[in-house]
Amino acid sequence: MKTLLLKKQEVSRLISMKEVIETVEEAYKAFNSQQVVQPGYVEIHLPTPRGEIDFKLGYYKTNEVISMKASSGGFPNNPAEHGVPSGMGTILLFDARSCALVCVMDGSLITGLRTGAAGAVSVKVLARKNARKVTSIGTGNQARMQIRAIHEVMKIEEIHAWDNHPETLSRYKADIESEFGIPVVMAHSKKEAVEQADILVTTTRGKGSLVEADWVKPGTHIVAIGTDTQGKQELAPEIFRNARIVNDSMAQCIEKGETWHPLHHNIITQADIHAEIGEILLGQKPGRENDEETTIFDSTGMAIQDNTTSSRIYRNAIAGNTGTAFEFFQ
Template sequence: MKTLLLKKEEVSRLISMREVIGTVEEAYKAFNSNQVEQPDYIGIHLPPPRGEIDFKLGYYKANEVISMKASSGGFNDNPTVYGVPSGMGTILLFDAKSCALICVMDGSLITGLRTGAAGAVSVKALARKNSRKVTSIGTGNQARMQIRAINEVMNIEEIHAWDNFPDTLAKYKTDIEGEFGIPVIMARSKKEAVEQADILITTTRGTGSLVEAEWVKPGTHIVAIGTDQQGKQELDPEIFRHAKIVNDSTGQCIEKGETWHPLNKKIITQNDIHGEIGEILLGNKPGRENDEEITIFDSTGMAIQDNTTAEKIYSNALDNGVGAFFEFC
């Protein structure tokens, strides 16, 4: 059986952000409709100065595709020492009927796209309808991807941004204003940035509390992206005490996500978790119920997001004759 090979440049032109938002919504609904088999993902932390590599595996009954993704991040010496990016990804797709390998594609873009889209899906479900100001704590690639996705689902009037590195922050301002024409205000402190937020995005590789509870105003929607492994943290656990907590996968979030921290400190119990985003999208649980609620979307990332997004790219590639086929024998 022939296998389709899709390079990074090909993947980038085979799907739009609006399509990815749709595939991520499909993934969340499928997860909460007993259509998904998704083992716990495996993460390996390598000795400093290296980062980590994650392996995510998922099967979606509706499309009969099994996906397997390997993604790495935090290998900051890679560009200078090895001439490769600091983070990379590869996705394998298998036909679930035969388990034949049908596609190998670059996965580095998919991780960024579907993670950005996850934030946008949560904004649709949980943010106040009159939200206009976005605050970004962290201004790297994923912070940009969040803006690209959220800009598809709401009118962003201004962005307040903070980063530990002034040069990175300044480049973010230049890039975002150039791409979208949305004014970016470079905050002098995290507190100053957070206090402005209707929607607060955290996309760092933090290992301690970056956002304090007293900074977060009523009605804020928080998109917590950076914590997907034990040891990472971005939010003061006290924020969770009176917030509506929504997970992508509660099983993952209580073990590896931001939700672990307030549970560990006994600020909340599992009964205080409102539910999973798929339950809200299916109408089984309510989303935002008033304009004063603080809502938190804790996203650890799921294999089913990779599955639905990669399958759409594969389908688009077949429809448009993109990519090269190869055989192992």
């Protein structure tokens, strides 16, 4: 059996954002249909100035694929000292019928794509139908990916953005306006940006609350992306009080996600978590029920998203005769 090797440039040509949104929806539905085996992910924090590396493993019974992704971040000296990016990802795909390794692919782009798509899926089921303004707290690569994905599922008329690095904010404005023609308003403060939001997206590596409860207007949908390990935080816990709270994986979110903070402060209990998003997509629980409620999607990222997305890329590569094949077992 041959193993296929896919480089980053090849991966980027093998899937569209529309397809990624489809694969993420598939992942969420599969997770809540008992079609997924997904152990808790493992993280290793390395000594400063190095960062962390995470390992996510998942088995999808429907496609008979086991995926394993290693993703690292926060290695600022990598480009100068080692000639590699400060953050990287690699995905291995195994045929679950034999456990043979069928594909090795760059995973850094996939992480960004499927995380962006997750936000878009939540917008489809939780945002107000008349939502038009998006606020982005944080203007890095994932903030751009969120706009690319949300743009696929709704008409964005205006973006309000804030970042604590003015030069990063200026680049974001130029890039988004050039790519989409959507006007970007550079906010003078977080409060000013948040108050404008129909949809609020947070994509930082925050270590404390960046968004206060009284800034959030009724009817806002919040896409909380940045908190995926203990110690990170973007939202004031009080925002969760009386909000409709939706997790990607409740087990992960109550331990490592934004949801941990209001639980820890006794603002909510687990019973106050409305649903996992797959339950809403499957019609097992309702999404938004009125235009006044605040909805929160807490996304920690799941192995099954990597599985369905990388499997689609692999199938597209086989169909398009793309990549380099090699033999492990000769």
